[in-house]
Amino acid sequence: MTRNEIISHLKQTPLNQLMRQADRVRQQHVGDDVHIRGIIEFSNYCCRHCLYCGLRKENKDIERYRMQPEEIIHLALDIARQGVKTIVLQSGDDFAYSAKTIASIVREIKQEADVAITLSLGERDFADYESWRKAGADRYLMKHETANPTLYARLHPGKTLKERLSALAFLQELGYEIGLGCMVGLPGQTLEDLAEDILLVHRFQADMAGIGPFLPQKDTPLGGHPPGDLTLTIKVLALVRLISKDIHLPATTATATIDPEHGVIQALKAGANVIMPDFTPQNYSQNYAIYNNKARVTLDLTRRLISKAGRNIGKGKGGSLKCKRPQRD
Ligand code: SAH
Numbered sequence: 001m002t003r004n005e006i007i008s009h010l011k012q013t014p015l016n017q018l019m020r021q022a023d024r025v026r027q028q029h030v031g032d033d034v035h036i037r038g039i040i041e042f043s044n045y046c047c048r049h050c051l052y053c054g055l056r057k058e059n060k061d062i063e064r065y066r067m068q069p070e071e072i073i074h075l076a077l078d079i080a081r082q083g084v085k086t087i088v089l090q091s092g093d094d095f096a097y098s099a100k101t102i103a104s105i106v107r108e109i110k111q112e113a114d115v116a117i118t119l120s121l122g123e124r125d126f127a128d129y130e131s132w133r134k135a136g137a138d139r140y141l142m143k144h145e146t147a148n149p150t151l152y153a154r155l156h157p158g159k160t161l162k163e164r165l166s167a168l169a170f171l172q173e174l175g176y177e178i179g180l181g182c183m184v185g186l187p188g189q190t191l192e193d194l195a196e197d198i199l200l201v202h203r204f205q206a207d208m209a210g211i212g213p214f215l216p217q218k219d220t221p222l223g224g225h226p227p228g229d230l231t232l233t234i235k236v237l238a239l240v241r242l243i244s245k246d247i248h249l250p251a252t253t254a255t256a257t258i259d260p261e262h263g264v265i266q267a268l269k270a271g272a273n274v275i276m277p278d279f280t281p282q283n284y285s286q287n288y289a290i291y292n293n294k295a296r297v298t299l300d301l302t303r304r305l306i307s308k309a310g311r312n313i314g315k316g317k318g319g320s321l322k323c324k325r326p327q328r329d
Contacts, residue, residue: 018234018235019238033273034309035273037118041090041280048122051154066096085316088118091120177319178208180206185228213254213258215254247321268305
């Protein structure tokens with residue numbers, strides 16, 4: 001699909017039509033399983049200044065927390081005992097956890113449980129990524145946020161899209177399965193930008209893509225902007241499925257925040273095949289305030305929604321479905 005065709009779908013094609021097509025491609029290429037990834041948001045400290053995110057360093061209105069390594073490991077093993085086969089460890093860009101500490105957390109979880117580990121710790125030294133891969137980390141989730149370099153630079157003071165993409169390319173070279181993704185409805189974002197997001201995910205041969213609406217967070221510079229539109233978000237999701245056929249696509253928590261039942265079910269019917277329930281202890285997670293009123297997607301809710309959508313719970317780790325990964329261009 002060309003950029004112009006994508007733009008015209010975003011503009012004109014009825015949502016139902018895109019959803020039907022995406023659902024068929026999802027069924028053919030990744031089947032009826034929905035993979036469950038248990039997420040632990042283990043620290044909300046962050047050294048970055050992202051204009052949209054409540055964890056930004058400048059935000060003095062949230063209480064900061066850090067989970068201890070033992071606490072993270074203990075919780076991860078508990079999640080594994082509940083039958084969840086992928087553990088996602090996410091945090092702000094928090095350098096208080098040394099590369100060694102993260103590596104030992106990964107190593108211990110991998111020793112004790114038969115799970116895949118996804119790290120989502122933002123931008124770190126390339127040597128850190130290497131040591132975590134050696135310790136057994138399987139996947140790395142780092143959304144590209146927006147494929148428009150000018151918008152990217154405006155939203156991320158002091159950072160560039162180019163840096164983020166070279167980190168992702170390096171992670172891929174290390175053998176991580178990688179997740180990209182963008183927000184939909186960012187202030188200043190155009191349909192042309194979204195078409196570039198969809199094409200970038202494809203060009204990168206990403207194993208996963210997290211697509212969610214932008215949601216305002218009251219204590220950030222973008223707190224007064226309207227949230228991204230659910231219909232447009234679902235259209236982007238459907239187009240990612242139509243173009244990157246065998247990719248893993250979560251029904252994101254941001255989508256659930258706009259509408260907990262309907263949003264997730266719509267995503268599952270528009271190509272999504274992953275849900276990431278939150279296992280962060282609630283006294284912490286209330287402060288993982290990336291945006292306002294973040295929905296609490298529990299394991300129970302996840303199971304209920306999968307069954308409501310007429311789908312199966314994935315039994316395995318739900319690794320990359322790409323049998324071979326051609327070189328990126
Ligand atoms: N520090 C890690 C994790 C960031 S938080 C990293 O840089 O990758 C995880 C995701 O939350 C981000 O990638 C971003 O897409 C999303 N997010 C943050 N603030 C948001 C907002 N206001 N609206 C929607 N999504 C947001």
